[in-house]
Amino acid sequence: MSGSLTDITGITVGHAQDLARRTGVSVIRFSKPAVASISVLGGAPAVRDTALLEPEMMVERIHAIVLSGGSVYGLDAASGVQTVLRKEFESLPSLDSKIRVPIVVQASLFDLANGGDKTWQTSPYAQLGEEAAYAASGQAVPQGTIGVGTGATTSTLRGGAGSTSMVTSHGYTVSAFIAVNAIGSATVGKGPYFWSAPFEQAREFGGLGAAPTSAEDALRLSIKPDYVAGTTIGVVATNATLTPIQAKRLAILGQDGVARGVFPAHLPQDGDTIFGVSTEEKPAPELNAFCEILQAATIVTARAIALGVYHAAALGWDRCVPSWQEQFAGEYQANAKERA
Numbered sequence: 001m002s003g004s005l006t007d008i009t010g011i012t013v014g015h016a017q018d019l020a021r022r023t024g025v026s027v028i029r030f031s032k033p034a035v036a037s038i039s040v041l042g043g044a045p046a047v048r049d050t051a052l053l054e055p056e057m058m059v060e061r062i063h064a065i066v067l068s069g070g071s072v073y074g075l076d077a078a079s080g081v082q083t084v085l086r087k088e089f090e091s092l093p094s095l096d097s098k099i100r101v102p103i104v105v106q107a108s109l110f111d112l113a114n115g116g117d118k119t120w121q122t123s124p125y126a127q128l129g130e131e132a133a134y135a136a137s138g139q140a141v142p143q144g145t146i147g148v149g150t151g152a153t154t155s156t157l158r159g160g161a162g163s164t165s166m167v168t169s170h171g172y173t174v175s176a177f178i179a180v181n182a183i184g185s186a187t188v189g190k191g192p193y194f195w196s197a198p199f200e201q202a203r204e205f206g207g208l209g210a211a212p213t214s215a216e217d218a219l220r221l222s223i224k225p226d227y228v229a230g231t232t233i234g235v236v237a238t239n240a241t242l243t244p245i246q247a248k249r250l251a252i253l254g255q256d257g258v259a260r261g262v263f264p265a266h267l268p269q270d271g272d273t274i275f276g277v278s279t280e281e282k283p284a285p286e287l288n289a290f291c292e293i294l295q296a297a298t299i300v301t302a303r304a305i306a307l308g309v310y311h312a313a314a315l316g317w318d319r320c321v322p323s324w325q326e327q328f329a330g331e332y333q334a335n336a337k338e339r340a
Helices: 069-092 125-136 244-261 286-311 324-340
Strands: 011-018 023-040 046-048 061-068 104-107 160-168 173-183 231-240 273-282
Touching: 011 125, 023 069, 023 173, 023 244, 061 069, 061 125, 061 231, 061 324, 069 104, 104 231, 104 273, 125 273, 160 286, 173 244, 173 286, 231 244, 231 286, 231 324, 244 273, 244 286, 286 324
Parallel strands: 061 104, 231 273
Antiparallel strands: 011 023, 023 061, 023 273, 046 104, 160 173, 173 231
């Protein structure tokens, strides 16, 4: 177990980023078509071809999920991924009269106000989508300033991409890959403590525990300026065999993790979108086992949010909020030394 989305067999993840433009793309690919559904709770989503993920629709399985920066411009990334998949399909044996069509869905986050060169004449995202699709591997997913998380921010700190996983008592793996670009904040008030603290494992995002002032800070609205949109988008997956309806429930419980890791979440300016995925590697779970998978979906999503912010790189960008490492790492290390 690497502790990331790729702990589920058959899932690979690739990234491409442009630091000059402060944006990027991440692609989640499946070795065989995966059952998937979606939950959209933000008021301003930027999505592509996601209507087909509703359980009543004909298409039950997909080939890839794209997560990108760039707001609606970023939706071009799916075209780049489809280009790669179509080339790969052409090398496969003929299906007689049938035509293989790559089913690629996408959600995009708003990173247009973080500085960087946004003066393109032609959207760069199709090319970034191709690069990310070709880069997909089963290795552990990097954290922080990578792919879709490259230009992400929250109301107080740099955002980023985070990934983690866990195994339920029934032996099912549940994992998440989340890009944090929220209107709200992943940390409490102006301090270093994470809203996700109750779910932290092995001091993975600093081991600070819960904020002593969380009750008071929760009463104060901490969000981005009203001219900036944002979102938390990502994938929560399991190797259990699920129906499309159950995959929808998995995505909904992933949104519970968004609400545990970001406060406030699901605002009108957010586009909070979570994909629920089943790779069908293991048998269908009984009801209690399925409920445990759903609980795990909330936990891994909340943890991935904190990890994405905690590991965001300290690049010293102008017109951009600081990273957690820039703001708090020195103070945390000093306090840790004093406690020792």
